[in-house]
Amino acid sequence: MEKAVNISSGTFNLAGVQAVGRLFEPxxxxxxxxxxxxxxxxxxxxxxxxxxxxxxxxxxxxxLIGHLDTVFEGDSERFVRLDTLAAGAGSADMKGGDVVILYALKALQSAGVLDGTRIVVALMGDEEDAGPLHLVSREPLIDVAKRSDVALAFEEDAGKGTVARRGMSGWQLVVSGRQAHSSGIFSPGSSYGAIYEAARILNAFREKLSNEHYLTFNPAVIVGGTDVTYDSAKISGTAAGKDNIIAPRVFARGDLRFISQDQLLKAREAMRAIVADHLPGTMATITFEDGNPAMPPTKGNFALLAIEDSVSRALGQGAVEALDPGRRGGGDISYVSDYLDALDGLGVKGMRSHTPDERVDLRSIVPATERAAILIYRLTRSR
Structure with missing residues (x-):
């Protein structure tokens, strides 16, 4: 683990990610x-x-799914042992999980039970930021999933098994209104302006959809006024206006998280209907972009959780329950969960992931490896 962590491999450090791959390949x-x-x-x-x-x-x-890239990197993110913990970029998310995969397989090899098994290990190079062409990047993973029966992912152990993950979509709202003197606002034939229209839309999203289980939507940025610039790539902008002018322009964007494709499509339909109900003198459009798909909870996923629970109990590690999907973000396993039974959260225990203060609990490595080895053994002995 120390060797892997000490190789800087932020997603955009292509040479570093490849170097971590070369460490594991032999x-x-x-x-x-x-x-x-x-x-x-x-x-x-x-x-x-x-x-x-x-x-x-x-x-x-x-x-078996892991990943080689990290969020942070650099000399300040090298491996440092802190008694029973260790610091370093990717120590928990998820070079620690990659180590669990490797040593679980080593244990099976030493016991003479790896021969004849059908296993693919996929260590992805861009899990932390797959970019706009994420579906191209995920094609090899999906191709393997289509000829597999079970996917096990080794993201950080959250204390419970992950049988479902929410997906993520992006949305962008563009609002316009007729610019005029502010004294005429609310008057017949005048415009309510882009800012009132944007406020109406966002509040209506909250009122209509916020009580649906596992569905969330967050406005991340909004700019509006008389003179507005917005850079969708950088998600940033500038705005200026005058107190006596009805604002003609607003841009807003955010994310939408969901537990199933059906929930996503229904939410988008409801949002489009809200946007289309314009205030007088305004216009608005909303566009959506796909991100990570959802990993819905299925009977097959819960069956895998039952096997993990049985293994954990047999090892004296206690019961394993299902984690609330609302507590877990997107992951690579979501891209393949439509094709096979899936279970995540089989890695090491950690804390402060996705921060410069990431930590791994070194005491969790052996239990996670034992659990993974026996789980893999049982699955490769069943049909």
Whole structure:
């Protein structure tokens, strides 16, 4: 783990991500896996992924998912042991999880039970920021999922099993109103202005949709006034206005999180209807962009959780319950959960992930590895 953490591998450090892949590649090769670095088109702007595969005929076909990239990097993010904890970029999210995958497989190899199994390890190079071409980047992962039976992901252990993850979508609102002297606002034939219209829309989103379970939407930025600039790539803008002028322009954008594709589509339909109900003298449009898909809770996912619970109890680690999907963000397993049964949260325990103060609980490595090894063993012995 220390070697992996000490390789700076922020998502946009392509050489660093590839270097972490080179660290793990010979380890999987020594276990009889055929390794392959999956290069991506230049337009994607990401490093690629390390895949390792064993072909056999025993039990369920497993897909084990980790990732090589981190949010932060640099000399200040190197591995530092702090008694039972360790600091460093990716120590918990998720180079620690990658180590769990590797050493669980090493344990199975040493016990002589890895031969004949059908396992693919996918260590993704851009989980933290897959970019606008994320579907291109995820094609290799989806292709493997379509010929697998079970996906296990080794994101941070949150104390409960992850049988569902919410998906994420983006939205952008553009509002216009007729510019005029402010003394005429609310008068027949005048405009309510873009700012009132934007406020109406956002508040109506809250009133109509905020009580739906697992559905959230957050306005992240809003700029409005007489002179407005907005950069959608940087999600930033400027605004200026005058007290006596009805504002003609507003831009706003944010995210939309959901538990299923059906919930997403219904939410978008409701939002479009709200936007279309204009105040006098205004116009508004809303556009949506796809992000991470959702991983809905399914019977198959809960069946995997039951096996993990049985393994945990057998090891004396206690019961494992399902984590509230509202407490977990997006992840690579969501891209494949439509094709197979899926379970996440099998990695190490940590804290302060996605901050410069990320920590891993070193005491969690061995229990996580034991749990993963026995879970993989049981699945590769079942049909």
């Amino acid at each position: 380890e999987f090769s020594s276990l009889g896996f055929q390794t392959n670095w999956i290069a991506l088109p230049d337009a994607v702007g990401r490093a690629g992924h390390l895949f390792a595969e064993r072909k056999g005929g025993k039990g369920k076909r497993l897909l």
